Amino acid sequence: MTTTSNAVPNPIEDAIENALKSSGKINIIIAGKTGVGKSTLINSVFRGDLAETGSGRPVTQRTEEISKPGHPISILDTKGLELKDYSFIAAELRSVIEQRSSSEDENQHIHVAWLCIHEDGRRVEDAEIELCRLFTEKKIPVIAVITKSRCDQGFSSEVKKALTSVAAVVSVRALAEVMDDDGGEGIRLPPKGLDSLIQETAALLPEAKQRAYANALSSRHAAATRIKIKQAEKEVAIAATAAGALAAVPIPFSDAIGLVPIQVGMLAKIGITFGMEISTTALTTLVTSTLGAGAATLIGRTLVTGLLKLVPGAGSVVGGTIAAATATTLTKALGAAYISVLTQFIEQNPGKELDMSLIAHELRKRVSM
Incomplete structure (x- = not known):
């Protein structure tokens, strides 16, 4: 040393x-279609603006690993989850998961998955259902994260019905938004759901990974x-x-x-x-x-x-x-x-x-x- x-x-x-030596490391997969707000979510929950441009390392053609020196966390980010590319993306992810799961180094294992679904779409795609099954098959606990949430109107219940194996469904708004009303005045919608996402994730992580997780969290959140x-x-x-x-x-x-x-x-x-x-x-x-x-x-x-x-x-x-x-x-x-x-x-x-x-x-x- x-x-x-x-x-x-x-x-x-x-x-x-x-x-x-005992600080450990956690690895999270975050998957979702292009534009779902994954980078914003990562930077909102974790400290150090992890998802800055250029911070990722290519793992496959469609997956990169986001990490920084001194941060005991890596994010495996799928670069879009589009229907036309699903089979290709799923095959890549399966290979990555199997390789990491078989490693003798527990710091290579994947500990939780965030499957991000845009609320505005109001539906769960077949690709998202299949990807959830893949994670569950590989014994990776899954949280369905409904992003850019403004008005649930029962959508979280529909997600839970479609993705029966998820550990939790959490609706989040990573950043505050201002929406115009009929009078021309903006209505501010504050961030929401991030504390719940932080808590649900903590509940799924092994005890040995709790210190690394606590380190990675941004202190802007009460749950953190x-x-x-x-x-x-x-x-x-x-x-x-x-x-x-x-x-x-x-x-x-x-x-x-x-x-x-x-x-x-x-x-x-x-x-x-x-x-x-x-x-x-x-x-x-x-x-x-x-x-x-x-x-x-x-x-x-x-x-x-x-x-x-x-x-x-x-x-x-x-x-x-x-x-x-x-x-x-x-x-x-x-x-x-x-x-x-x-x-x-x-x-x-x-x-x-x-x-x-x-x-x-x-x-x-x-x-x-």
């Missing part, structure tokens, strides 16, 4: 490397924020349990460094969950900006000393040791402080990339180091 600073101690390097917080709280619970187990035999205060890899790994995983770029440089910057880049033992002592101030009743280290309950509580306190800082940032800056320098500064203030 390439490191960014010789001052970063090995326990921190190892914790960061483990966080990177809830998913990020929920996943981050899981990371804290796991780290707190590990810290308690480590301290089951009391930790000498001078050896408080033993807690640091656990807490550094937790910080890194929470940062990934909230949308931090997945790279060694970014994670190392987060840790060293927050904890400093001094000697490992000094970081451990400083971290514990600062965290003790956050925990009522834990303000001293009894007998020169840290007991299991205290280690657990300290880890929970650090995790809760970090989640609070990140939540505040994304709520005040919806859809914006994380400012890690600002966030690290605020976290340092919270732990009073």
Whole structure:
């Protein structure tokens, strides 16, 4: 692994490397006819304007893979699903799905499909029905996404009847629209359905892919924020349990460094969950900006000393040791402080990339180091 600073101690390097290895990746197929609004939908749900021109890599003649460095998500986008080309497109997709499904690398597997149907068409094409069957046959859960939705009038029920194997039908309007009324004044239709799509997709993904999914989501959506917080709280619970187990035999205060890899790994995983770029440089910057880049033992002592101030009743280290309950509580306190800082940032800056320098500064203030 390439490191960014010789001052970063090995326990921190190892914790960061483990966080990177366990970050995972998700792959989503998005299919639909030309003009259905797939690119707009992708850019509305996920951070970083994924579907920018030139961001895709050709996989087949009619399918491209959209991804960006530091984003743990790839979108397999079919370039139009037209009746005259359906057989050709389906054959290509079948080959891609079979190749990925047989891979020993689970990060190559396809985890969910969005089948996009334009509401204005008011019908489900045979090609869309057949494609849904193909996904289901290959054990890929499918969400039917009715795009550019203005007035359902029972169309979502018709879609559900035609596509009997879909896991969910969600009507969305990815962008706000203004429609003229008879008086010449515009009626604004706000975005809709994106929170539902985000939640339905999360429900279909394996537990091991939830951190990657949370990272990929744009923070402009309330459902995305809830998913990020929920996943981050899981990371804290796991780290707190590990810290308690480590301290089951009391930790000498001078050896408080033993807690640091656990807490550094937790910080890194929470940062990934909230949308931090997945790279060694970014994670190392987060840790060293927050904890400093001094000697490992000094970081451990400083971290514990600062965290003790956050925990009522834990303000001293009894007998020169840290007991299991205290280690657990300290880890929970650090995790809760970090989640609070990140939540505040994304709520005040919806859809914006994380400012890690600002966030690290605020976290340092919270732990009073």
